[in-house]
Amino acid sequence: MSNPMQHKIVLLSGNEAIAWGAKAAGVSFASGYPGTPSTEILETLGTFDGLEAQWAVNEKVAYEAAFGASLGGKRALTACKHVGLNVAMDPLMTTAYSGVNAGFVVVVADDPGMYSSQNEQDTRRVAPYAKIPLIEPSSPSEAYRYIEEAFRISEQFDIPVLFRITTRISHTKESFEIAGSYNVPPIRPLERNPSKYVMVPGHARARHVDLEKRLLGLKEYAEHTSLNHWEIKDRKIGFITSGISALYVKEVYPDASILTLGMSFPFPVKKIKAFAKKVMKLYVIEELEPFLEEQLKQEGITVVCKKPSWRCGELSPDAVKRIVERKEREDKPKKGRRPLLCPGCPHRPAFYALKKTRFFVAGDIGCYTLGALEPLASLHTQLCMGASVPFFEGISKTTLDKKIVAVIGDSTFIHTGLSGLISAAYNNTKGVVVIMDNAITAMTGAQENPATGVTLQGIRTKKLSLENICKAANADQVDVIDPYDFLAFEKLLKTRIEEDKLSVIIARHPCKIIDRSRKPALKIDTAACKKCGLCMKLDCPAISEDKDGNLHIDEQMCVGCELCQKVCNLNAVVPV
């Protein structure tokens, strides 16, 4: 097959490499929901012709759509972050039983160190739990090559394949040569095979037995695959490792022997025992959970393990050195500036108003979670996608405090907030749900969603009306307001919370990342300013205080939203 990209040296991130590798492997359909660090996989697939790539409303829907595409007969992929896979666990567990038609790969990006996540769960543990094979590349170039292997394993063993990367691989760019396309199997016919695809107990029992057989085959495969490879050098010291840790080990101990597990489940016991015999002292190096460690110990292999303190956080070359020296992990305080809402962000006036109401705010996941931090400090819970609305219901039905609201973004509302609203209405909940509609999935870097009416490829499509869907969910009242008018927003909140209704307030103003329009910058009239600091309470990156306590507005950063001008009692904020 001819390919213009044949033997070209590229500079690709791990996420981009997965997309390019999947394309070379003939992926026909890909679906996902944005989530750092996985987002660019779908974004890159969305730039390719000849395949369908799409944003789904959540990871469960993405998983099921991609699995459906596999049943339809062509290679399919779903990609999400680690916590996204939690949302898709229901289909994941049972697709292991039913198996696939064309190859089906589940790409999951874990986030050790929690650069932008609520936990650092280790997805490797999902593989034995769900009984599916686990592939772990160490670098973008490996990710590019291994994804094709993942599709072949999926087809050979009739099973979904878990393809696990971490933030450091997702967001590392590497130069490497890509070599055209692979041979892609022809489309498989859609099978009407209820014993395989209708998982009622009678069928599932047989499929479970079959799954155990498939796992035995995979176990044998893991012993011989080139994904698990060793380099025998100095026999005094040997390492068993996987993923990014393999590169840290090679960086720090270039002369040591090393067994890298590119396929770490099923566990290649014979290969590991053979490697263990070749070296005098064996170490296991892995980020997060003691996943390899537990399996090694279970097989009775003598191995030096990390201290439990290393189960937290990301590794690095120096961390590997300290692990080998049997040191404890030291918790270094994270240095650096914390993220702030952008200048002109519509969430800022919204939280300024919410703070004045003193309501308890059940929050959700998005840029607006920054509303929890001082000085805005008016968001009081955040756990997982869509939890704000059910939290609001539960809290308001038990607490004596009657001033409880939910705050959720447009994309998060569509993800899993909507089902919470239907349930709240059905169960006769009263109170206020605020949808912060900035017309984009902002925190992951501005992705489209059904309410923007634009696809992953930037093409206009059917636009979901948040107003209509809230009314259809049986909200008693739906208001739309621009939070830039924070006084009106505050008044509306106070009015609606007193009513015996379930209200939805859609606070609608476009995100400053997509709406680049700006008004003339403002400055502080130092003669009029009494340094009261009211404007500083807005936590705007453009406003700063010098060492003499004088306040300044950075003209380059200011977008002229005029919020500081509106809150100033002294008319000290003036045009430049």
Place this chain on the structure above:
Amino acid sequence: MKNKSITNVLFYGVGGQGVLSASEVCARAALIEGFHVKKSEVKGMAQRGGSVESYVRFGPCVLSPLPPEGQTDILVCLYESEYPRLRSELKTEGVDLFSYLDKAHRAVGEHKIFLNAYMLGVVSSYLKIKEEAWVMALEDTFERGHAQNKEYFLQGRQEGGRR
């Protein structure tokens, strides 16, 4: 633990300054020159004003995307108050380009978006990568402003070469 054949360049600053574009240009220039390159970046919520850092490592064969601590050959800080945060990453015989930041600001004036291009020019004067590779990398990385990027790059390159 010392891999002398690998060059480590650290770019850092805050979201919106073009830190990641700068490291992209450096990585591409090294690629064009024929090196194996790995570039690691910390992003996520960076566009909301947080700290941004990006390592570029190049040589015959790069293993870890992160260099060992304190092994940075060239330190490129684009934001004054961030400077102390990663200063200790520079190795003793390494090159600290912080002293050029003031000059870069004076050179670009209001056109802060070209600060990274100027600083890349300074970086280039310390590395054995041909000028053509840098110019190609600038054009590959930036969609717009090719002429101005090149102009500020060359100013920085000249300033860096004056030693």
